[in-house]
Amino acid sequence: MNTKTGVAQWADKSANIQTGCRNGCLYCYAQAMAQRFKRIAGRETWLYPSLNKPGKFPRDSRVMFPTTHDITLDNIHRIVDATGAMLDRGNTILFVTKAGPTPIDLLLYYLDQFPHSRKSIEFRFSITTLNYKTQRFWEPDAPHIIDRIEAMKDANCAGFRVSVSCEPMLFKDEAEILPHFQAMILAGASEVWYGYLKNARARIAQNIQDQWHKDLALDRLLCVITPANVGRLLRHLPLDPRVMLKDSVITAINKTTKRNQYSAKGGPRK
Ligand code: SF4
Numbered sequence: 001m002n003t004k005t006g007v008a009q010w011a012d013k014s015a016n017i018q019t020g021c022r023n024g025c026l027y028c029y030a031q032a033m034a035q036r037f038k039r040i041a042g043r044e045t046w047l048y049p050s051l052n053k054p055g056k057f058p059r060d061s062r063v064m065f066p067t068t069h070d071i072t073l074d075n076i077h078r079i080v081d082a083t084g085a086m087l088d089r090g091n092t093i094l095f096v097t098k099a100g101p102t103p104i105d106l107l108l109y110y111l112d113q114f115p116h117s118r119k120s121i122e123f124r125f126s127i128t129t130l131n132y133k134t135q136r137f138w139e140p141d142a143p144h145i146i147d148r149i150e151a152m153k154d155a156n157c158a159g160f161r162v163s164v165s166c167e168p169m170l171f172k173d174e175a176e177i178l179p180h181f182q183a184m185i186l187a188g189a190s191e192v193w194y195g196y197l198k199n200a201r202a203r204i205a206q207n208i209q210d211q212w213h214k215d216l217a218l219d220r221l222l223c224v225i226t227p228a229n230v231g232r233l234l235r236h237l238p239l240d241p242r243v244m245l246k247d248s249v250i251t252a253i254n255k256t257t258k259r260n261q262y263s264a265k266g267g268p269r270k
Pocket residue numbers: 021022023024025027028029030031067068069070098142
């Protein structure tokens with residue numbers, strides 16, 4: 001039985017070269033943690049990334065990179081340097097990103113210098129909705145969904161394995177989940193991971209400072225992403241091995257149904 005949770009479901013270790021992210025997602029876990037542990041002064045600081053002190057990268061691990069910033073034109077050369085250093089240490093890399101085609105195409109160009117990069121690197125694109133208005137509210141300065149899908153197609157065409165993270169699921173109703181899955185598969189995703197927004201109220205309280213904006217976000221917390229509704233939502237997905245569930249979803253469904261019947265790989269356990 002796979003009992004891994006959180007980042008461990010995807011990778012052994014995580015790595016970053018910066019703290020802070022211009023995408024400004026209201027639900028950002030990394031921002032909430034940075035604020036909670038006083039690594040940043042507040043949201044304004046988060047939106048202007050600062051370079052981390054150089055540190056050692058892991059060795060012989062699957063590394064999720066980045067988790068506290070994104071891949072952008074501003075940091076692409078440092079991203080490439082870090083990628084080379086991690087590959088040299090025997091790692092494989094899971095890029096997790098909301099980037100559009102411009103930085104990703106440049107990254108793909110530079111990755112050609114590394115032998116076996118296609119075997120050692122996977123791209124996971126964070127695509128949480130197909131609804132542009134929903135995206136603009138929750139991920140105000142992140143690249144447009146269409147751009148992320150284009151970037152995913154480019155990485156796929158360049159011969160890299162690509163997959164999707166839909167965590168948190170930002171679906172207004174159940175009808176949105178199947179078109180999302182189908183669109184991701186059409187764009188080349190080998191897996192689509194579904195997760196819901198954990199500790200939503202606490203994260204919003206931490207990440208948003210002005211009361212009006214905070215109230216609006218709380219108001220828009222979508223009913224389908226609560227633990228109680230998540231099982232019903234997932235019933236709209238096909239029984240397909242490319243549907244993958246985050247630990248939060250598995251726990252929520254198994255609690256609701258009071259049966260330990262769901263596993264990470266889509267539907268019920270055999
Ligand atoms: S892209 Fe990731 S790191 Fe950046 S703000 Fe959004 S959730 Fe946070």
